[in-house]
Amino acid sequence: MRSPTRWEIFWRTVMGRAYPRVIGAQRERSWLFFETLLPLLQVSAFVFIYRAIQAPPEFTGFVVLGGAMTAYWLNVLWSMAAQLYWEKETGNLELYIIAPTSLMAILLGMAIGGIVASTVRAVAVTTFGLLIFRVEVSVVSVPQLLGVFLLTLLALYGLGMLFSSLFLLYGRQAWHLSNLLQEPVFLVSGFYFPVRALGFIPALGASVIPITLGLDAMRQLLFPTMMAQFHFLDVRIELGVLAALGIGFLWLARRALSYMEALSRREGRLTIRGQ
Amino acid sequence: MSTELAMKTEQLSRIYKAKKREARGGEREIIALDRVDLEIPTGELFGLLGPNGAGKTTLIKILTTLLAPTGGRAWVAGVDVAQNPWEVRHHINMVSGGESSGYGLLTVEENLWMFTQFYGIDGKTARRRIRELLEIVGLVDRAKSRIYHLSTGMRQKMNFVRGFLTDPEILFLDEPTLGLDVQTSHTLRGFIKDWVRKRPDKTVLLTTHYMHEAEELCHRVAIIHDGRVRACDTPGNLKRSLQREVVFRLRVTAIANPEKLFQHLRGVQRFSHTDINGHTELHFILEDENALPPILTVIQQSHGKLISLEKLDPTLEDVFISLVGRGLREDNASEGTTEGDRR
Amino acid sequence: MRQRAVESTRSLKMATWLGWQIESNWASPFLFAIYSIAKPVAGALILVLMYMIIAQGGLRNSLFPQIFVGNAFYIYVAMVFMGVSQAVIEDREHYGMLKYMYVAPLNIYAYLLGRGVAQAIMATVAVLIMLLFGIIVLGIPMPPATIDWGMLLAAWLFGLAGLAFQGIFLAGISLITARHNFYIGAAVAGALYLLCGAVFPIDVLPKPLQLLGQALPLTYWLEALRRALLGDGAGELLSPLSDRVLVLILAGSTVLLAVLSMGFYRWAENLAREKGLIDRQTMY
Numbered sequence: 001m002r003s004p005t006r007w008e009i010f011w012r013t014v015m016g017r018a019y020p021r022v023i024g025a026q027r028e029r030s031w032l033f034f035e036t037l038l039p040l041l042q043v044s045a046f047v048f049i050y051r052a053i054q055a056p057p058e059f060t061g062f063v064v065l066g067g068a069m070t071a072y073w074l075n076v077l078w079s080m081a082a083q084l085y086w087e088k089e090t091g092n093l094e095l096y097i098i099a100p101t102s103l104m105a106i107l108l109g110m111a112i113g114g115i116v117a118s119t120v121r122a123v124a125v126t127t128f129g130l131l132i133f134r135v136e137v138s139v140v141s142v143p144q145l146l147g148v149f150l151l152t153l154l155a156l157y158g159l160g161m162l163f164s165s166l167f168l169l170y171g172r173q174a175w176h177l178s179n180l181l182q183e184p185v186f187l188v189s190g191f192y193f194p195v196r197a198l199g200f201i202p203a204l205g206a207s208v209i210p211i212t213l214g215l216d217a218m219r220q221l222l223f224p225t226m227m228a229q230f231h232f233l234d235v236r237i238e239l240g241v242l243a244a245l246g247i248g249f250l251w252l253a254r255r256a257l258s259y260m261e262a263l264s265r266r267e268g269r270l271t272i273r274g275q
Numbered sequence: 276m277s278t279e280l281a282m283k284t285e286q287l288s289r290i291y292k293a294k295k296r297e298a299r300g301g302e303r304e305i306i307a308l309d310r311v312d313l314e315i316p317t318g319e320l321f322g323l324l325g326p327n328g329a330g331k332t333t334l335i336k337i338l339t340t341l342l343a344p345t346g347g348r349a350w351v352a353g354v355d356v357a358q359n360p361w362e363v364r365h366h367i368n369m370v371s372g373g374e375s376s377g378y379g380l381l382t383v384e385e386n387l388w389m390f391t392q393f394y395g396i397d398g399k400t401a402r403r404r405i406r407e408l409l410e411i412v413g414l415v416d417r418a419k420s421r422i423y424h425l426s427t428g429m430r431q432k433m434n435f436v437r438g439f440l441t442d443p444e445i446l447f448l449d450e451p452t453l454g455l456d457v458q459t460s461h462t463l464r465g466f467i468k469d470w471v472r473k474r475p476d477k478t479v480l481l482t483t484h485y486m487h488e489a490e491e492l493c494h495r496v497a498i499i500h501d502g503r504v505r506a507c508d509t510p511g512n513l514k515r516s517l518q519r520e521v522v523f524r525l526r527v528t529a530i531a532n533p534e535k536l537f538q539h540l541r542g543v544q545r546f547s548h549t550d551i552n553g554h555t556e557l558h559f560i561l562e563d564e565n566a567l568p569p570i571l572t573v574i575q576q577s578h579g580k581l582i583s584l585e586k587l588d589p590t591l592e593d594v595f596i597s598l599v600g601r602g603l604r605e606d607n608a609s610e611g612t613t614e615g616d617r618r
Numbered sequence: 619m620r621q622r623a624v625e626s627t628r629s630l631k632m633a634t635w636l637g638w639q640i641e642s643n644w645a646s647p648f649l650f651a652i653y654s655i656a657k658p659v660a661g662a663l664i665l666v667l668m669y670m671i672i673a674q675g676g677l678r679n680s681l682f683p684q685i686f687v688g689n690a691f692y693i694y695v696a697m698v699f700m701g702v703s704q705a706v707i708e709d710r711e712h713y714g715m716l717k718y719m720y721v722a723p724l725n726i727y728a729y730l731l732g733r734g735v736a737q738a739i740m741a742t743v744a745v746l747i748m749l750l751f752g753i754i755v756l757g758i759p760m761p762p763a764t765i766d767w768g769m770l771l772a773a774w775l776f777g778l779a780g781l782a783f784q785g786i787f788l789a790g791i792s793l794i795t796a797r798h799n800f801y802i803g804a805a806v807a808g809a810l811y812l813l814c815g816a817v818f819p820i821d822v823l824p825k826p827l828q829l830l831g832q833a834l835p836l837t838y839w840l841e842a843l844r845r846a847l848l849g850d851g852a853g854e855l856l857s858p859l860s861d862r863v864l865v866l867i868l869a870g871s872t873v874l875l876a877v878l879s880m881g882f883y884r885w886a887e888n889l890a891r892e893k894g895l896i897d898r899q900t901m902y
């Protein structure tokens with residue numbers, strides 16, 4: 001039998017690892033309730049805060065979009081970054097490592113599986129949010145909007161892969177790091193308000209989180225009039241930065257994963273459980 | 276069996292540095308493996324026998340690239356495990372005992388298929404192998420069951436299949452029958468024997484603390500204790516090394532302080548004792564049969580009653596006792612030895 | 619009866635110790651300190667910025683202190699819910715210990731509550747940090763002489779107990795669902811955020827949602843805390859209720875929650891036993 005090529009192993013691994021994520025979600029459907037209705041209620045809370053302080057209606061749209069994107073951020077934090085920790089605990093990690101495949105392929109498979117579930121949540125929140133709250137959108141450019149969305153995901157999941165290499169080494173400490181990154185990123189990335197409100201320099205710093213520029217660009221493309229006074233950078237610049245972040249994070253993730261794996265192997269942490 | 280080496284280690288060591296609060300008796304370094312030298316030719320079913328904590332799993336982890344050595348070198352399929360771990364992985368697979376790997380929500384077939392994808396095996400070949408192997412281990416009727424519905428034995432059978440699915444050149448079996456019932460263990464051992472017999476180009480490294488498993492399956496056995504290989508030969512040769520001595524097993528009513536009673540007796544090389552159901556089982560390795568009557572006298576004088584007496588052929592456990600100074604079985608709460616100066 | 623009391627106390631003590639060991643398992647105390655401050659302050663700053671961009675008068679808007687206090691105490695909600703409900707999933711899927719808890723002669727309710735205590739302690743630290751941040755940095759007036767300490771203590775205790783029982787309800791759901799509901803506590807807390815007037819008066823909600831909000835013990839809890847600390851609640855809907863009535867509502871709802879949550883958990887337990895869910899691992 002012909003030996004499989006490196007690329008064959010890579011792509012088969014991606015599909016193989018994505019499979020449990022996609023199938024698992026279908027076999028236990030309770031997540032449909034928790035991942036659609038509850039986030040919608042959470043988003044609604046912020047909508048009503050703006051209504052209580054008599055904000056312009058476009059701000060409702062900002063919140064709905066931000067709420068939809070939280071699905072991806074939470075997926076990256078908990079189902080990408082933390083996943084290798086869980087895999088180690090169940091004994092799957094060592095089986096992945098001794099296989100002639102790369103952890104990048106494993107993580108990519110997880111990412112694809114995770115994106116499927118998160119997209120259901122994001123679409124539900126967006127659709128129902130826009131309908132229930134009667135938000136009006138004026139789409140400037142569909143290709144640009146799609147481009148921004150896809151590049152944001154690429155960069156975001158690249159960042160997730162980078163985080164996962166930390167978990168390989170730091171175990172439960174890194175779980176706390178994930179927890180730590182939740183609310184502060186909701187703040188600095190402008191999930192619920194235009195990031196420009198933070199000031200230029202803080203917003204620039206926050207741009208390292210791909211969702212910051214992704215959200216700002218998507219808001220500009222959907223609510224151009226209101227965002228004229230609240231936008232951070234031009235959409236084209238934001239597109240360029242997102243592309244660079246995507247390539248950068250993926251490259252860093254690859255380097256970090258092999259470094260962390262080697263370090264974990266030296267310190268004997270690849271098979272420690274029960275942390 | 277070929278003369279080509281499937282695995283080789285040279286002065287292989289692994290030292291862990293313990294944190295202060297975890298250090299045993301003040302020792303900051305834990306020597307898990309201590310300058311191990313091994314050569315395993317292709318086609319061999321090689322056994323590594325030793326108690327818990329001896330270093331068996333540490334050795335396997337190094338050879339399977341999960342752990343880096345702190346000293347020495349190791350090669351698997353001619354590839355240095357520390358320099359080229361990724362290359363090594365093309366040649367190996369591993370099955371561990373007591374595993375809980377896999378995804379509960381997936382079926383047996385799905386879990387196995389997923390792992391074949393990590394090795395680049397095409398779907399058709401994967402499905403065929405899965406079916407064949409599941410039939411052999413008697414799990415084919417549970418192929419569509421979700422993993423969390425399986426018993427421990429079934430789960431281990433599935434893990435077994437996962438190890439063999441990729442048809443590796445070198446297979447590591449780390450206490451594969453741990454915690455399994457007699458029937459399941461028997462099935463899996465039969466499977467291993469058959470697999471090796473039909474494939475002279477494949478090599479298996481098996482770690483176990485079950486003597487009979489090592490005797491039944493292995494071409495050669497290395498006895499490992501405290502990170503060091505104490506002996507390495509075929510089971511037959513290892514047992515023959517004890518043929519000069521005589522081995523007796525006595526069962527007596529419970530007696531106190533057996534170490535004090537027997538340690539000064541002439542002709543007693545080594546002994547161990549176990550308390551079983553209110554009786555004491557004594558296991559002696561004697562210089563010759565003349566050393567037996569004084570033992571019986573001591574038992575009588577200490578108000579013990581002899582229940583049974585058996586003369587035994589040396590077993591690997593006896594070899595272990597003679598090398599290490601105590602028995603292998605972990606459930607022995609009060610094993611003791613005489614330090615074996617020949618008298 | 620005495621034996622059950624002893625069992626319950628033992629279970630509660632053991633679970634509290636265990637919960638603390640798990641939650642305080644930080645390699646770096648410095649990072650733990652950052653975590654304890656950054657998380658609550660970030661949550662507060664989201665609100666602050668929203669008010670600064672849009673509200674008339676910015677932070678001097680009359681609604682802001684009420685909203686800030688509500689948001690601060692809401693930290694308890696997510697953390698206690700998560701502490702209690704996650705104990706089931708952690709013990710079942712991660713540590714493989716849930717089956718041993720069920721085999722042992724311990725009081726499972728006391729055990730779950732104990733596991734939530736560590737989170738409650740951390741939440742208390744976070745709430746205090748938030749309140750101090752509000753007073754010192756944002757200038758929210760809360761002079762100690764004007765605080766109704768009696769009402770504050772009563773509201774705080776009843777509220778925490780109510781949260782713990784709601785956590786048991788969620789733990790029951792966790793028992794019969796898969797691991798992907800790990801964040802059920804946080805998800806439900808996020809949803810209740812909308813209805814209980816934590817960050818806006820429930821007057822702003824559409825009528826049907828107002829009625830839902832008025833049915834939640836959380837709404838009265840936050841209202842009581844605001845009155846105790848600031849001398850005034852948020853919005854008009856709850857203003858006709860006197861302080862005494864508020865506290866009585868809290869007490870009554872806590873008792874009701876205790877009965878309902880334990881009943882539901884018992885039902886979930888029976889279902890889990892029937893379906894063999896107590897030791898299943900669904901990890902994917």
